[in-house]
Amino acid sequence: MAKLLILYDSHSGNTEKMAEAVAEGARSVPNVEVELKYYAGPDELAEAAAIVFGSPTYYHDMTLPIKQMLEEAGKANVQLKGKVAAVFGSYGWSGEAPGLILEILKNRFGMDTITPGLGALYMPNQAKLEECRKLGKAVAEKVATMG
Numbered sequence: 438m439a440k441l442l443i444l445y446d447s448h449s450g451n452t453e454k455m456a457e458a459v460a461e462g463a464r465s466v467p468n469v470e471v472e473l474k475y476y477a478g479p480d481e482l483a484e485a486a487a488i489v490f491g492s493p494t495y496y497h498d499m500t501l502p503i504k505q506m507l508e509e510a511g512k513a514n515v516q517l518k519g520k521v522a523a524v525f526g527s528y529g530w531s532g533e534a535p536g537l538i539l540e541i542l543k544n545r546f547g548m549d550t551i552t553p554g555l556g557a558l559y560m561p562n563q564a565k566l567e568e569c570r571k572l573g574k575a576v577a578e579k580v581a582t583m584g
Protein backbone atom coordinates (compact mmCIF):
# COMPACT_ATOMS: atom_id res chain seq x y z
CA MET A 438 0.00 0.00 0.00
CA ALA A 439 1.32 3.45 -0.91
CA LYS A 440 2.49 5.48 2.04
CA LEU A 441 1.77 9.19 2.47
CA LEU A 442 3.79 11.05 5.09
CA ILE A 443 2.60 14.33 6.55
CA LEU A 444 5.47 15.98 8.43
CA TYR A 445 4.95 19.24 10.22
CA ASP A 446 6.07 21.65 12.88
CA SER A 447 3.89 24.10 14.78
CA HIS A 448 4.65 26.32 17.77
CA SER A 449 1.21 27.65 18.64
CA GLY A 450 -0.99 25.00 17.04
CA ASN A 451 -2.16 26.72 13.85
CA THR A 452 -0.13 24.64 11.40
CA GLU A 453 -1.01 21.59 13.50
CA LYS A 454 -4.73 22.20 12.83
CA MET A 455 -3.92 22.36 9.12
CA ALA A 456 -1.89 19.14 9.35
CA GLU A 457 -4.76 17.30 11.01
CA ALA A 458 -7.15 18.43 8.28
CA VAL A 459 -4.69 17.38 5.54
CA ALA A 460 -4.48 13.96 7.21
CA GLU A 461 -8.26 13.71 7.47
CA GLY A 462 -8.61 14.42 3.73
CA ALA A 463 -5.88 11.93 2.87
CA ARG A 464 -7.46 9.24 5.07
CA SER A 465 -10.72 9.54 3.14
CA VAL A 466 -8.96 7.86 0.20
CA PRO A 467 -8.76 4.05 0.36
CA ASN A 468 -5.55 2.10 -0.19
CA VAL A 469 -3.22 4.77 1.18
CA GLU A 470 -1.39 4.49 4.49
CA VAL A 471 -1.29 7.96 6.04
CA GLU A 472 1.16 8.92 8.77
CA LEU A 473 1.07 12.27 10.53
CA LYS A 474 4.14 13.20 12.58
CA TYR A 475 6.90 15.70 13.26
CA TYR A 476 9.88 13.90 11.82
CA ALA A 477 10.97 11.18 9.44
CA GLY A 478 14.54 10.08 8.78
CA PRO A 479 16.00 9.54 5.32
CA ASP A 480 15.04 5.84 5.09
CA GLU A 481 11.44 6.58 5.92
CA LEU A 482 11.30 9.43 3.42
CA ALA A 483 12.65 7.11 0.76
CA GLU A 484 9.87 4.59 1.45
CA ALA A 485 7.03 7.10 1.09
CA ALA A 486 5.17 7.57 -2.18
CA ALA A 487 4.17 11.10 -1.22
CA ILE A 488 5.35 13.60 1.37
CA VAL A 489 3.50 16.67 2.58
CA PHE A 490 5.43 19.20 4.67
CA GLY A 491 3.86 21.75 6.98
CA SER A 492 5.78 24.65 8.47
CA PRO A 493 4.72 27.97 9.91
CA THR A 494 6.76 31.03 8.95
CA TYR A 495 8.99 32.40 11.68
CA TYR A 496 11.52 35.12 10.91
CA HIS A 497 10.75 34.83 7.19
CA ASP A 498 11.78 31.20 7.13
CA MET A 499 10.66 27.62 7.75
CA THR A 500 11.26 26.37 11.29
CA LEU A 501 14.50 24.69 12.31
CA PRO A 502 13.21 21.10 12.67
CA ILE A 503 11.86 21.19 9.11
CA LYS A 504 15.07 22.73 7.78
CA GLN A 505 17.15 20.11 9.61
CA MET A 506 15.02 17.27 8.27
CA LEU A 507 15.54 18.51 4.69
CA GLU A 508 19.27 18.97 5.28
CA GLU A 509 19.58 15.49 6.71
CA ALA A 510 17.77 14.06 3.69
CA GLY A 511 20.06 16.03 1.40
CA LYS A 512 23.21 14.80 3.15
CA ALA A 513 21.97 11.21 3.00
CA ASN A 514 21.29 11.79 -0.69
CA VAL A 515 17.86 10.24 -0.29
CA GLN A 516 16.16 9.58 -3.62
CA LEU A 517 12.84 11.41 -3.77
CA LYS A 518 12.77 12.11 -7.49
CA GLY A 519 9.26 11.90 -8.96
CA LYS A 520 7.54 11.40 -5.60
CA VAL A 521 4.49 13.57 -5.01
CA ALA A 522 4.99 16.54 -2.67
CA ALA A 523 2.86 19.33 -1.26
CA VAL A 524 3.39 22.01 1.37
CA PHE A 525 1.27 24.05 3.76
CA GLY A 526 1.71 26.35 6.73
CA SER A 527 0.24 29.09 8.86
CA TYR A 528 1.71 32.60 8.80
CA GLY A 529 1.15 36.09 10.12
CA TRP A 530 2.21 38.50 7.40
CA SER A 531 4.81 37.35 4.90
CA GLY A 532 4.38 33.55 4.84
CA GLU A 533 7.58 32.47 3.07
CA ALA A 534 7.95 28.95 4.54
CA PRO A 535 5.78 26.89 2.14
CA GLY A 536 7.35 28.51 -0.93
CA LEU A 537 10.88 27.98 0.36
CA ILE A 538 10.19 24.32 1.11
CA LEU A 539 8.57 23.76 -2.29
CA GLU A 540 11.63 25.17 -4.01
CA ILE A 541 13.91 22.72 -2.19
CA LEU A 542 11.62 19.76 -2.86
CA LYS A 543 11.45 20.59 -6.54
CA ASN A 544 14.99 21.77 -7.25
CA ARG A 545 17.09 19.75 -4.83
CA PHE A 546 15.07 16.54 -4.74
CA GLY A 547 13.24 16.62 -8.08
CA MET A 548 9.88 15.90 -6.47
CA ASP A 549 6.57 16.24 -8.32
CA THR A 550 5.31 19.28 -6.40
CA ILE A 551 1.74 20.45 -6.15
CA THR A 552 1.90 24.25 -6.35
CA PRO A 553 1.37 26.72 -4.87
CA GLY A 554 1.77 25.90 -1.18
CA LEU A 555 -1.30 26.30 0.99
CA GLY A 556 -1.14 29.11 3.53
CA ALA A 557 -3.46 30.08 6.37
CA LEU A 558 -3.38 33.48 8.04
CA TYR A 559 -2.91 32.61 11.73
CA MET A 560 -5.58 30.13 12.86
CA PRO A 561 -7.16 28.36 9.87
CA ASN A 562 -10.91 28.98 9.56
CA GLN A 563 -13.41 26.35 8.42
CA ALA A 564 -12.99 27.27 4.75
CA LYS A 565 -9.22 26.95 5.04
CA LEU A 566 -9.51 23.62 6.84
CA GLU A 567 -11.66 22.41 3.95
CA GLU A 568 -8.88 23.47 1.55
CA CYS A 569 -6.46 21.45 3.70
CA ARG A 570 -8.72 18.38 3.51
CA LYS A 571 -8.91 18.80 -0.27
CA LEU A 572 -5.13 19.04 -0.52
CA GLY A 573 -4.68 15.84 1.50
CA LYS A 574 -7.26 14.07 -0.62
CA ALA A 575 -5.66 15.25 -3.87
CA VAL A 576 -2.22 13.99 -2.80
CA ALA A 577 -3.64 10.65 -1.63
CA GLU A 578 -5.57 10.18 -4.87
CA LYS A 579 -2.37 10.72 -6.85
CA VAL A 580 -0.64 7.83 -5.09
CA ALA A 581 -3.56 5.50 -4.30
CA THR A 582 -2.88 3.34 -7.34
CA MET A 583 0.85 2.99 -6.63
CA GLY A 584 2.06 -0.24 -5.00
Ligand SMILES: Cc1cc2nc3c(=O)[nH]c(=O)nc-3n(C[C@H](O)[C@H](O)[C@H](O)COP(=O)(O)O)c2cc1C
Nearest residue numbers: 447448449450451452493496497528529530531532
Ligand atom coordinates in the same frame (compact mmCIF):
# COMPACT_ATOMS: atom_id res chain seq x y z
C1 LIG B 1 8.63 35.46 16.92
C2 LIG B 1 7.70 35.35 15.77
C3 LIG B 1 8.18 35.57 14.47
C4 LIG B 1 7.29 35.47 13.38
N1 LIG B 1 7.78 35.73 12.12
C5 LIG B 1 6.91 35.72 11.06
C6 LIG B 1 7.37 36.05 9.75
O1 LIG B 1 8.54 36.36 9.51
N2 LIG B 1 6.45 36.02 8.74
C7 LIG B 1 5.14 35.67 8.94
O2 LIG B 1 4.37 35.64 7.99
N3 LIG B 1 4.68 35.35 10.18
C8 LIG B 1 5.52 35.36 11.23
N4 LIG B 1 5.07 35.04 12.49
C9 LIG B 1 3.65 34.67 12.67
C10 LIG B 1 3.45 33.14 12.69
O3 LIG B 1 3.80 32.58 11.45
C11 LIG B 1 1.98 32.84 13.00
O4 LIG B 1 1.72 33.19 14.34
C12 LIG B 1 1.58 31.41 12.74
O5 LIG B 1 0.17 31.29 12.89
C13 LIG B 1 2.29 30.43 13.67
O6 LIG B 1 1.91 29.13 13.33
P1 LIG B 1 1.98 27.91 14.36
O7 LIG B 1 0.82 28.09 15.34
O8 LIG B 1 1.81 26.69 13.53
O9 LIG B 1 3.31 27.97 15.05
C14 LIG B 1 5.93 35.13 13.59
C15 LIG B 1 5.47 34.90 14.90
C16 LIG B 1 6.33 35.01 15.97
C17 LIG B 1 5.80 34.76 17.36
